Amino acid sequence: MEVLRGRRLFGILFVFTAAFCLRAVLPLYFCLAFAAATAISFVVYAAVMKRLGRLGTYRVLYIVFALLALALGIFHGQRYISAVPESFFSGETREYIGTVKSVEGSAGYYSVYTISINESGREILCLCEADYDADFEAGDSVRFCGIASEEREIYYKSKEIRARINFTESSILDFGEAKEGFFGRAQGKFSSLLADRLEGDTLSLAKAMLLGERSDISGEIKLDFRRIGFSHVLAVSGLHISVLTFAFMLLLAPLPISKRIKMLLLIPAVCAFAMVTGASASVVRSCIMFICLALSGAFFADSDTPTSLMLVLSLIFVLSPSSVYDIGLWLSFSATLGITLFSPVLSPIKLHNTRRTYSRVRNFLVSALNYIISLILTSLVVTAFTMPVIFICYGNFSLAAPLASLLLIPIVQILLPILLFVLIFGGVPLLGAALAAVASALTKLMLTLVGFLADFEGIYVSLRYPFGRYFVVALLVLIFVFMFGRSIKFRRAAALFAVLAVAFGVSVGLYEGAFYGKAQTEILNSARNDGIVIRYGGRTAVLDISGGSYSFARSMSDEVYALNGEKIDLLVYSHLHRYHAASLGKLCSVIKLGSVAVPAPQTEAEEEYLDKLKAEAAAHGTEVFVYGRNAYADIGKMRIFFPEYLRIRRSVHRIPYFSVEIDGEKKLFYIGAGMSELPEFYAEADGAKLRVYGSHGAKYKEKISAARGSVILGYAAEYADGEGSILISDGKYGLVIE
Known part of the structure; x- marks a missing residue:
């Protein structure tokens, strides 16, 4: 249907996603205000089109589908927030019986567990804390007394944890065993294979980048990555999927099959990789996005990447509503959206060969320069599009992000395939040792550069100034214009972003000057x-x-x-x-x-x-x-x-x-x-x-x-x-x- 193509489908999916997010995260009046504004906008749009004589059947259907998506988004959000009965948060001490899903932390003077509790036929995942070591293990059936309160931290909400309970009395009703699926066992096997070849911080970084295991990374290293604006590399996302698919294509290159068949063979490999890494929301988004692109590349001439991206986001929210709190998903989505919208201008230099004698040298130099400029432009676009998410969730951003991307992304693009080859060929004499040595050297180089950049003072800039929210709102307006605009003029977009950046810098200078000496x-x-x-x-x-x-x-x-x-x-x-x-x-x-x-x-x-x-x-x-x-x-x-x-x-x-x-x-x-x-x-x-x-x-x-x-x-x-x-x-x- 004409109405379900291109930007019209993008708009319908956007309305559904926005309505769901507003209802699931913010108070009801925000959602009602958005619904009223959306309905009025479509009424005005219909009136204008009718006056111009352009209100065809497909435009009427577009408005109907958009309003239906609005209603479905609100309904889905309401269903999500009402999943936990109000009686669960009575504010009184009561007894709970549940099953321990995982041990978050335990010592002689405290313990933290994730426990699933059945309440009125609904499974509620709770974060349970005690001032002593309760000695629970994953899989145990337990009884405890405490007071339940609504979970406030975004990180735990993204893990489907809906409540927090501080308990005092506890006992174990039945000892059990944590069930580990096939992919969990596969992740453990791959981790042990890496541990045979790597050690220390290089091993923990390799496991995070390749398998999504971040638990072994020290807080200091995580902070260094965050200070330089490069923490997304520690969470498996689209960057990792794209690099690893390139490595898979290298492995499939000797096979005498067509490119279409190779693309189709990559789909199960990418799906298996997503499951092994824990299938987080950002990984699922990247996986589904790759499947859409692979299928469109195999069977269709072209594809609408922004619409595919919005479709993936809508599917994730339908299947896993708690992903609305997944910061990694929002950072990944906004970064990918910016890259797809500006992809035509991220490679600014075109090759024009005029002399055959110097064509190879010239092509190499121009390609290298093009690669460097593309990295810088991509980093700037990603910074601009992720700024609203960073403002809401962190309040600080890194000035070192463009330089970090320029220095570290080439290392990541080389390191990830080598780590994959370490898993595949690690048992081969000499070859496995050589690959592990190269991976270890690259990982140490990466950690050294990250530590060097993170030590500079003044690179982690706050957005929490009183005027910060107004700049973020202006940035959101620009992003929405680019999302729904017909075409993007790169120079115009760059000028608008530059004006915002300069205005923010001047405002920061004036503000700091006003408070100097206080x-x-x-x-x-x-x-x-x-x-x-x-x-x-x-x-x-x-x-x-x-x-x-x-x-x-x-x-x-x-x-x-x-x-x-x-x-x-x-x-x-x-x-x-x-x-x-x-x-x-x-x-x-x-x-x-x-x-x-x-x-x-x-x-x-x-x-x-x-x-x-x-x-x-x-x-x-x-x-x-x-x-x-x-x-x-x-x-x-x-x-x-x-x-x-x-x-x-x-x-x-x-x-x-x-x-x-x-x-x-x-x-x-x-x-x-x-x-x-x-x-x-x-x-x-x-x-x-x-x-x-x-x-x-x-x-x-x-x-x-x-x-x-x-x-x-x-x-x-x-x-x-x-x-x-x-x-x-x-x-x-x-x-x-x-």
């Missing part, structure tokens, strides 16, 4: 954990007064990024806790960390905690030093006076206090108690612009009218004896200190 703070209180982020003169210090909560480490790194910082120069712990080693490892996997300051241990238990903390820090290349009484450290123009502990009359626990000087003037003072308990610190507190008297057990809260000035955070009004307003910290609060 200290920015973020105060976070969550789940009985306190922390303060102080940023001044391009340097950042974090004062951690928490109990080492695993999730709190991520919250603190988010606050640093929110203040447009890319590194924690100094992390100060107010005390030693057994959870701090685990939380430090988490922190090092999400942000660069300079050094860590910890108090001198007072007990044997604290000495044990310190040893674990030092071991974790050493694994990430971070320095740990111990501070004593009256100690401080200079971070740029900030002087951090390390926490000390006092005793107060109404508590058997010691309470911490510390202060911060900026340019020789005391700017911040913290004490974990009411000031009326410790009158000797009144004078010191009065000299600070920001006074923090603790935040637990708060009873009163007033909004602050001015964004600057003296602010007191405390328990109640009786402790606020100085200037300023009272703010009780039950979440977080940011302040700019003049």
Whole structure:
């Protein structure tokens, strides 16, 4: 049918996908607003076409199909969000019985499991945590008590996990065995084959790139890849599929069969590869996309790649609705969409031979130059099209991405086929060893370049400026214009993107200039954990007064990024806790960390905690030093006076206090108690612009009218004896200190 061809089919699929995503992710009124706007647009379109006398049958059918797709998208999204009954989140402690699917983490002082629970005939996958080692194994039937809450983290939602349960009591009802399918066993076999030839970081990187196993990659390496904008290479996607299909074609080259037959033979090979790598959403997208292109190349003269891409995305959402939270899928989709839309202009240099004598040399040089320019242009297009996803999910992007692509993509294109050949010919004497040696050398070269680029400061730029969202919206408008436009003028598109980039850069410069010489703070209180982020003169210090909560480490790194910082120069712990080693490892996997300051241990238990903390820090290349009484450290123009502990009359626990000087003037003072308990610190507190008297057990809260000035955070009004307003910290609060 004419209505189901080209951009019309693309538009119908886009309406379905957008309606589903809005209903599945955002509140209902966003979806209703989109539905109303879409319906009005089609009514206006029909009226205009009728007035022009061009409202034919196929246009009427196009409008009908589009409105039907809108309704189906909303219905599918509603069905997804209502899959978990509301009674499951009762807010009360209750008993659950389920089957352990996987062990996410386990130690003597904590354990995390993925457990499937049957509720009203529906299987609900839950992330279950405990403050002890429950000793569950995959396949066990278990009973436990806890409170269920809706899962908030996007990563776990993409894994079909719908709830999180903190449990206290537990028991094992029946011991079981985790069932591993054929492809799971194949992945394990391939992993062991690589382990026979490679080791260390080279092995973990090879397993991630070829088999999709990322669990063995250290958090530091993942962070380095993210800082240079090249983390997508760690997740199997379209790049890997295209390179490996090229390797498969090399293997099939000696066979006396036609190219059409070879393309058809590649389909089962690519499908098997997708299953072995875990069949993530981005891999499935790449696999289905390849199948569409292979079939169209074998049986049809041409194909509409953007429409095929949108069809694949719609199929993924129909088969696996939780993929709407898969960040890798969105990054892969947006990057592929940009490349397909701009593919005609990504090879700008055309060969025109005029002299036969120099044709080969000239062709080689022009091809090499064309390859380099294409890599740079492709990287810029991918950066532009993935920017909205990066803004929503991460808030930072890398300025080193074009250079990283130029240096690393050629290595990846050589390394992936060699790793495949290592699997196939690894058992052949000499040949297997030679291939493994080349793969190891290329992997080490890749890790060296990644580490070198990631060490540069200023390459991981924040998008979380107050004006950042407006630039992202403008970028989305441009992308939609290119998606639905008839043709793309490369010079016009490049000019528009360049104007946006320059405007954003100028805005960042003006914003940073306006805040130059001012200290920015973020105060976070969550789940009985306190922390303060102080940023001044391009340097950042974090004062951690928490109990080492695993999730709190991520919250603190988010606050640093929110203040447009890319590194924690100094992390100060107010005390030693057994959870701090685990939380430090988490922190090092999400942000660069300079050094860590910890108090001198007072007990044997604290000495044990310190040893674990030092071991974790050493694994990430971070320095740990111990501070004593009256100690401080200079971070740029900030002087951090390390926490000390006092005793107060109404508590058997010691309470911490510390202060911060900026340019020789005391700017911040913290004490974990009411000031009326410790009158000797009144004078010191009065000299600070920001006074923090603790935040637990708060009873009163007033909004602050001015964004600057003296602010007191405390328990109640009786402790606020100085200037300023009272703010009780039950979440977080940011302040700019003049």
